[in-house]
Amino acid sequence: MSRAEQKERTRRAIINAAFSQLSADKSFASLSLREVAREAGIAPTSFYRHFADMDELGLTLVDEAGLMLRQLMRQARQRIEKNGSVIRTSIETFMEFVTGNSNVFRLLLRERSGTSAAFRSAVAREIQHFVAELAEYLRKETICPDELARAQAEAMVILVFHTGADALDAPPEQYSYLTSRTITQLRWLAHGAAGYGRKAKV
Amino acid sequence: MSRAEQKERTRRAIINAAFSQLSADKSFASLSLREVAREAGIAPTSFYRHFADMDELGLTLVDEAGLMLRQLMRQARQRIEKNGSVIRTSIETFMEFVTGNSNVFRLLLRERSGTSAAFRSAVAREIQHFVAELAEYLRKETICPDELARAQAEAMVILVFHTGADALDAPPEQYSYLTSRTITQLRWLAHGAAGYGRKAKV
DNA sequence: AGAATGAGCGAACAGTTGTAAGCTAAGCGG
DNA sequence: CCGCTTAGCTTACAACTGTTCGCTCATTCT
DSSP states (O other), X not given: OOHHHHHHHHHHHHHHHHHHHOBTXXXXXXXXXXXXXXXXXXXXXXXXXXXXXXXXXXXXXXXXXXHHHHHHHHHHHHHHHHHOOHHHHHHHHHHHHHHHSHHHHHHHHHHTTSSOHHHHHHXXXXXXXXXXXXXXXXXXXXXXXXXXXXXXXXXXXXHHHHHHHHHHHSOGGGHHHHHHHHHHHHHHHHHHHHHHHTGGGO | OOHHHXXXXXXXHHHHHHHHHOBTTBOGGGOOHHHHHHHHTSOGGGGGGTOSSHHHHHHHHHHHHXXXXXXXXXXXXXXXXXXXXXXXXXXXXXXXXXXXXXXXXXXXXXXTTSSOHHHHHHHHHHHHHHHHHHHHHHHHHSXXXXXXXXXXXXXXXXXXXXXXXXXXXXXXXXXXXXXXXXXXXXXXXXXXXXXXXXXGGO
């Protein structure tokens, strides 16, 4: 096995170990370097061959989580083309992600308001990808000035994100309620924004 | 000084020490019993005379934070009576709270998605007070079925709460933008919900 | 072939943490 | 006024933390 190849392999082992230790009652901040190293199967000191400190590992995790979310977005777009219903399909795809990768979503959710400014802005950046994309869609589909399209997109993303957070603490039989509630909220927003766009009509 | 009186006094010292150690880069989870005791001016072991463990202290902090929020709500109502503008006054009052007691707000913000289920539900309960109150107001002011009033109130509270979180990382000169953006979002929601309430008309 | 690189290791160190045990002394109830 | 209660203290311990240092040894480069 090549030298670089092996290095990449244990780097992944570290990342996977970190992800696997995240849970409902263990945040990234409460992970210890030694614990992660133990699960990755290396000595504590070997950790430093790959990351300068835990913060650097954390930023890597946030990046990977953001990547997963963007892949999800692409997947949702494909479904929408076949399926039609934009709002419902988007939310359902998102909810599948949240329930299927709850630890990844929790990471973003927590670090969004965490103690590290670097983490916070990294998460904010990932979320902004969503907002920008949705805003562009809104600009095309509706007759809406840039500024308002962005404000509308932000509100929508926040509501969806929050529904994901709710789902983490809710029993699965409530998912469909949460989903339909959020759909209603998004329709209100779209409807209201459209009304203000063409003030004369409403 | 009475015995009970003195006990209450150091209990408050502990609570105040905990609050004062919270900051942008120090969450409740990262407080240590010893540090808190040190700042409160007592021996580490004396802490146990007042709280069984740090979790019990944390729940107390959340309760106090919720209390402050409810007082704020009352204050907002008074302003509204004199001032008129419901949405703007509410948000401005809230933003004053967030910027003036940022550590208290941060506590709620973080523990809402923290690692303790007890903390999460305690925060959720405090937020539900807002939602319930707002929902009742909406039921009275608009012609809206209970279920929808609640969904509308939830969306509004989430958006306002999130704006507070934004403000924590934003420079003060952006506050007025954040405020007006949120006002727009809430108006859309109100407008859209009203539209769906009387479907025939729009 | 020989030298250089660098991933991984073990031992060690100085801190910190939560908590148990037992003592002191001040306030309280009888 | 005496005995009980109890807030607060000191001491102590075992468990963990992040990080430094110096070593080995397989891969890579020349």
